[in-house]
Amino acid sequence: MAHRHVSAGCAALTLLGALVLTGLPAAAAVEPPAPTPAPSAAETLGANNPAPVVLRAMERDLRLTEAQARTRLVNEAEAGTRAGRLQNALGKRFAGAWVNGPTSAALTVASTDVADTPAIEAGGARAVVVGTPLADLKAAKTKLDRAVTGKGLETPVRYVDVRTNRVALQATSRAAADTLIEAAGVDSALVDVKVSADQPRALYDIKGGDAFYIDDTFRCSVGFGVTKGDQQGFATAGHCGQAGSKTTGYNQVAQGTFEASVFPGQDMSWVGVNSDWTATSAVKGEGGQDVQTAGSVQALVGAAVCRSGSTTGWHCGMIQQHDTSVTYAEGTVDGVTRTTVCAEPGDSGGSYISGVQAQGVTSGGSGDCTRGGTTFYQPINPVLSAYGLTLKTSTSGTSAPEDGQEGSWAAGRVYEVGERVTLDGVAYECLQQHQAQAGWQPALAPGLWQRV
Numbered sequence: 001m002a003h004r005h006v007s008a009g010c011a012a013l014t015l016l017g018a019l020v021l022t023g024l025p026a027a028a029a030v031e032p033p034a035p036t037p038a039p040s041a042a043e044t045l046g047a048n049n050p051a052p053v054v055l056r057a058m059e060r061d062l063r064l065t066e067a068q069a070r071t072r073l074v075n076e077a078e079a080g081t082r083a084g085r086l087q088n089a090l091g092k093r094f095a096g097a098w099v100n101g102p103t104s105a106a107l108t109v110a111s112t113d114v115a116d117t118p119a120i121e122a123g124g125a126r127a128v129v130v131g132t133p134l135a136d137l138k139a140a141k142t143k144l145d146r147a148v149t150g151k152g153l154e155t156p157v158r159y160v161d162v163r164t165n166r167v168a169l170q171a172t173s174r175a176a177a178d179t180l181i182e183a184a185g186v187d188s189a190l191v192d193v194k195v196s197a198d199q200p201r202a203l204y205d206i207k208g209g210d211a212f213y214i215d216d217t218f219r220c221s222v223g224f225g226v227t228k229g230d231q232q233g234f235a236t237a238g239h240c241g242q243a244g245s246k247t248t249g250y251n252q253v254a255q256g257t258f259e260a261s262v263f264p265g266q267d268m269s270w271v272g273v274n275s276d277w278t279a280t281s282a283v284k285g286e287g288g289q290d291v292q293t294a295g296s297v298q299a300l301v302g303a304a305v306c307r308s309g310s311t312t313g314w315h316c317g318m319i320q321q322h323d324t325s326v327t328y329a330e331g332t333v334d335g336v337t338r339t340t341v342c343a344e345p346g347d348s349g350g351s352y353i354s355g356v357q358a359q360g361v362t363s364g365g366s367g368d369c370t371r372g373g374t375t376f377y378q379p380i381n382p383v384l385s386a387y388g389l390t391l392k393t394s395t396s397g398t399s400a401p402e403d404g405q406e407g408s409w410a411a412g413r414v415y416e417v418g419e420r421v422t423l424d425g426v427a428y429e430c431l432q433q434h435q436a437q438a439g440w441q442p443a444l445a446p447g448l449w450q451r452v
Contacts, residue, residue: 047077071103079107086123095134096162130165140186141167147184155180166192206234208283208351209308211250214241221310221350223361225279225392232279233272235383236349237361238263247271260387264331267363267378270387281392283351286314292394296380298433299354309347312369317341326376336376342369352377384435385414391435411438427452
């Protein structure tokens with residue numbers, strides 16, 4: 001069957017005096033040990049020893065030098081401590097604190113009383129006098145939150161902006177904002193309305209083995225994350241849906257559309273997803289642990305292979321035979337691989353992976369995961385080749401299929417065993433079927449190519 005859808009001093013001085021009075025040399029006095037300096041805020045928080053990956057990201061996204069990034073982290077840790085002390089000292093008059101500048105060297109603290117200025121400055125911050133205490137702004141925001149009805153998509157964002165001493169309300173229109181403000185019973189003078197068409201959304205990762213739903217009716221499983229140019233998506237079984245069929249994810253959130261599908265004959269398809277979803281190299285393994293896909297080198301007959309599916313989860317077995325033809329009630333499918341891994345309805349389209357190499361997507365079979373069975377998978381490399389897809393992998397060197405002269409090696413292409421290519425004037429012969437990656441040039445991948 002095709003598996004379908006379904007977080008001391010005084011004591012020391014006294015001792016010294018006694019020694020002098022008795023005629024003993026003062027030098028014999030024992031000095032108390034110097035106190036150990038308390039760790040700074042930056043030391044306590046670990047801000048003085050940031051991870052290299054944090055520094056690199058700050059340099060890239062905030063356009064800082066490494067020295068600036070390090071200084072900023074220390075400054076922010078110390079500023080947080082100073083702000084906390086001032087907040088405690090000001091009490092109800094406190095109206096917020098923030099840092100600014102490339103290295104966050106400047107700390108600003110707001111108060112509703114100008115008399116607090118000397119104390120704020122003595123605490124190492126610049127003082128700003130405002131009209132509304134932070135507590136009142138928070139209370140106004142809470143009222144707005146409670147007044148939101150339905151999904152609240154017309155007024156999707158609400159927050160306290162301490163820099164402006166206002167509650168910020170993002171709305172799709174001024175009318176929608178006014179309606180919410182009135183319903184909440186909030187003084188409009190406290191609210192800064194920002195009209196924007198932007199709609200915040202939750203973002204989701206695509207993982208092999210996750211459930212997805214077709215036309216709100218049938219359930220299948222994700223095979224492997226792929227890309228085609230800028231379009232992200234995943235490969236799955238063809239019998240899961242026809243081209244144009246709409247999909248929702250494991251969480252019933254709108255996901256994408258089947259871009260192409262073939263069944264019977266072959267059992268392959270791919271789904272292009274919307275911007276809420278991101279294709280990843282992950283396949284769901286045992287106990288919620290992910291397995292990261294590193295490539296698509298085809299395993300040999302007799303090799304161990306594991307499958308991930310939304311009905312029965314993670315199971316392993318052996319590859320029995322490649323290039324198998326199987327006839328289902330819907331028709332015959334050629335070129336699938338026969339395995340001893342069990343599967344059940346709803347596992348269709350799910351990932352088959354050998355070690356860290358993608359093998360294929362679940363097509364069908366017989367038996368179940370209680371008594372065992374036989375299953376067949378559609379090999380992944382033909383899917384990648386047929387639709388011009390690039391497999392998402394854990395290595396950064398994966399590339400989209402490149403154009404090149406006939407017979408020349410190119411990243412992104414699927415190569416068969418025995419296929420010959422040339423690179424830098426040297427000829428090579430393919431040893432294992434795989435989709436080429438940028439880091440797998442023939443001279444660097446003797447496990448995949450031999451020089452001829």
